[in-house]
Amino acid sequence: MMDVGRHPNINLLTYSEVEKISGYVGNFHALIRRKAKYVNETECTACGDCTEICPVIVPDEFQQGMSSRKAIYIPFPQAVPSSYLIDMTNCLGTNPIACGKCAEKCEKKCIDYDAKDEIIEVDAGIVIVATGMDVFDPTPVDEYGYTNFENVVTSMEFERLISAGGPSDGHFFRPTDRKRPKTVGFIQCVGSRTEKCGNPYCSNICCMNTIKDTLLLKDHYPDIEAKVFYIDIRAFGKGFEDLFNRSKAAGVQYIRGVPGEITENQSTRNLNITVEDTTSNRLEKYEFDMLVLSVGVMPRWDMPQVQQLLTLSKTPDGFFMEAHPKLKPVDAPTTGVYFAGCAEAPKDVKDSVTQASAAAARAETMLSAGEVTLEAITSTIDLETCRFCGMCAKVCPYNAIKVDPKKKTLEYIEALCKGCGTCGAECRFGSITMKHFTDNQIYSQIDAHLTVNPQERTIVFACNWCSYAGADTCGGARLQYPPNQRLIRTMCSGRVDEKWVLYAFRKGAPMVVVSGCHYVDCHYIDANRWTQKRVEKLWDKLEKWGIRPERLLLEWISAAEGKRFQKAMQDIEELRKTVTQEEIEHTMKVLTEEEEKAKAKKK
Amino acid sequence: MEEKDFKCLRCGAINKYPFEKGVMMERQCPKCGSNSIRLVKEKKTDQAKKEG
Numbered sequence: 001m002m003d004v005g006r007h008p009n010i011n012l013l014t015y016s017e018v019e020k021i022s023g024y025v026g027n028f029h030a031l032i033r034r035k036a037k038y039v040n041e042t043e044c045t046a047c048g049d050c051t052e053i054c055p056v057i058v059p060d061e062f063q064q065g066m067s068s069r070k071a072i073y074i075p076f077p078q079a080v081p082s083s084y085l086i087d088m089t090n091c092l093g094t095n096p097i098a099c100g101k102c103a104e105k106c107e108k109k110c111i112d113y114d115a116k117d118e119i120i121e122v123d124a125g126i127v128i129v130a131t132g133m134d135v136f137d138p139t140p141v142d143e144y145g146y147t148n149f150e151n152v153v154t155s156m157e158f159e160r161l162i163s164a165g166g167p168s169d170g171h172f173f174r175p176t177d178r179k180r181p182k183t184v185g186f187i188q189c190v191g192s193r194t195e196k197c198g199n200p201y202c203s204n205i206c207c208m209n210t211i212k213d214t215l216l217l218k219d220h221y222p223d224i225e226a227k228v229f230y231i232d233i234r235a236f237g238k239g240f241e242d243l244f245n246r247s248k249a250a251g252v253q254y255i256r257g258v259p260g261e262i263t264e265n266q267s268t269r270n271l272n273i274t275v276e277d278t279t280s281n282r283l284e285k286y287e288f289d290m291l292v293l294s295v296g297v298m299p300r301w302d303m304p305q306v307q308q309l310l311t312l313s314k315t316p317d318g319f320f321m322e323a324h325p326k327l328k329p330v331d332a333p334t335t336g337v338y339f340a341g342c343a344e345a346p347k348d349v350k351d352s353v354t355q356a357s358a359a360a361a362r363a364e365t366m367l368s369a370g371e372v373t374l375e376a377i378t379s380t381i382d383l384e385t386c387r388f389c390g391m392c393a394k395v396c397p398y399n400a401i402k403v404d405p406k407k408k409t410l411e412y413i414e415a416l417c418k419g420c421g422t423c424g425a426e427c428r429f430g431s432i433t434m435k436h437f438t439d440n441q442i443y444s445q446i447d448a449h450l451t452v453n454p455q456e457r458t459i460v461f462a463c464n465w466c467s468y469a470g471a472d473t474c475g476g477a478r479l480q481y482p483p484n485q486r487l488i489r490t491m492c493s494g495r496v497d498e499k500w501v502l503y504a505f506r507k508g509a510p511m512v513v514v515s516g517c518h519y520v521d522c523h524y525i526d527a528n529r530w531t532q533k534r535v536e537k538l539w540d541k542l543e544k545w546g547i548r549p550e551r552l553l554l555e556w557i558s559a560a561e562g563k564r565f566q567k568a569m570q571d572i573e574e575l576r577k578t579v580t581q582e583e584i585e586h587t588m589k590v591l592t593e594e595e596e597k598a599k600a601k602k603k
Numbered sequence: 604m605e606e607k608d609f610k611c612l613r614c615g616a617i618n619k620y621p622f623e624k625g626v627m628m629e630r631q632c633p634k635c636g637s638n639s640i641r642l643v644k645e646k647k648t649d650q651a652k653k654e655g
């Protein structure tokens with residue numbers, strides 16, 4: 001942190017919030033609110049005279065509320081820059097000045113009660129999102145009696161209690177009697193791997209954190225008896241297993257089982273727990289002087305705001321989703337945005353540093369190149385035929401299109417376009433063309449597939465990244481699927497236009513399949529949600545026209561699901577066999593009539 | 604979340620799935636694995652009968 005603060009090429013803005021980011025790769029423009037600290041940070045020497053005289057005492061957030069701080073304070077000892085700031089929500093008041101003692105005491109006259117928030121504008125080529133995470137708070141669900149029993153603490157509170165810089169100066173004690181406990185129990189997976197708390201994922205860091213804590217405890221106080229209650233110990237990193245073995249060798253007992261009931265002995269304030277040891281299948285009871293809840297990590301509370309600022313997507317766990325889990329693990333789906341640390345997923349310090357280094361290297365590569373090469377699959381918009389309805393802007397996952405229907409203006413930033421083609425599929429006026437996936441190109445493919453024996457063909461629209469790759473996996477694994485199914489590749493299933501489906505039916509296709517990525521795998525943030533909406537509308541339309549909706553199917557198939565692709569295609573072939581020649585002819589007739597009606601309406 | 608009847612267009616199985624108006628979600632048929640899951644719409648006469 002000190003190195004960052006002193007680096008000549010790094011402008012560190014602490015106590016600041018990003019309010020708005022506009023632009024795109026190479027041309028980001030950010031508005032940052034630099035909050036008033038009311039203390040001149042360049043002049044402040046952190047002598048501490050102001051904090052000594054300040055009469056306001058509030059709980060210290062850094063010490064988990066176990067000690068206090070003043071209204072004028074340094075957030076934590078290693079803070080950079082090392083200067084004080086005034087917490088105005090707790091200060092007695094500066095307008096009018098109710099106390100003013102800190103300003104009187106400050107010899108260097110660093111305190112300015114009239115300081116105001118500043119808005120700073122920053123131009124940037126790349127954005128790295130390193131917004132961190134929050135720690136699970138066991139209070140709302142009252143996990144393991146945390147709100148009722150004082151001697152039940154979280155792992156964060158334990159850290160402060162045993163730290164030399166903590167509220168007890170490193171003299172470890174339990175909260176009720178401030179005496180050193182003789183027995184300490186650790187409970188794992190609190191707020192992790194549980195649907196009850198809404199966090200079904202593994203928090204990644206808690207097992208090793210507990211192992212480290214037990215070693216610290218045994219190192220400082222070898223006589224303390226420590227037991228760890230766990231579901232699994234996940235010691236998968238370099239040297240982690242060794243650390244786990246050292247903890248066991250130091251006398252820490254590991255019991256596989258999560259306590260079901262915790263009660264408190266009213267006289268001793270000790271905690272009694274009942275647990276089923278799943279290795280011995282026995283119900284066991286233990287008594288502890290103190291219990292430590294190993295709390296998991298959670299997405300930061302302000303993630304929705306950051307998500308909105310940068311048009312990012314999230315995984316079901318609530319963390320930011322990378323562009324590709326294996327091939328682009330530090331890239332956001334938006335070009336020029338990278339992730340570092342727990343904003344993307346829970347990870348330890350080593351993994352965070354690795355990802356941050358990778359993000360910095362990715363940023364450096366792009367910045368030093370000086371230009372960005374885009375794939376030639378972006379959309380083009382014909383402003384002469386555009387009616388400025390704004391549907392394209394509504395469906396674009398990257399906010400590449402901005403439409404003002406009142407002023408009849410459209411702004412399209414091609415550098416933001418990733419080529420999903422959803423805008424093209426949604427445009428009712430044919431004003432949007434996606435390069436290499438134009439309507440005419442697709443119609444030609446449909447025509448070619450249905451030239452001979454159309455009644456035996458199934459047209460399958462498959463997205464490039466998942467379904468088409470799933471078909472490849474199927475073929476690569478020598479899994480047979482009916483040879484009369486014809487695949488038409490699009491970049492995203494969101495590109496599949498209603499017109500294409502109806503065209504295929506009009507040309508005599510008995511079955512049409514629209515296939516794309518599973519929701520979580522969508523390579524274009526959420527473009528495939530629009531695919532589903534479109535298909536659902538089409539089912540209604542087909543039914544209205546007397547055409548069986550079962551003839552249009554929607555399938556999500558990932559690149560790894562070759563077997564699933566095979567099964568889907570085999571089932572669909574059985575369904576195709578049920579479509580009669582009369583049904584196909586009726587469909588062709590109805591859809592031709594509907595098309596003529598639509599043409600007449602246009603005229 | 605409210606649950607409604609949905610029909611699988613591949614195998615015809617009818618199952619209950621969570622449903623919230625305006626919220627898109629991935630649904631998969633437990634029988635055949637298809638994602639062609641269509642909301643079973645109540646006919647107006649059925650609705651009127653329910654309402655008495």
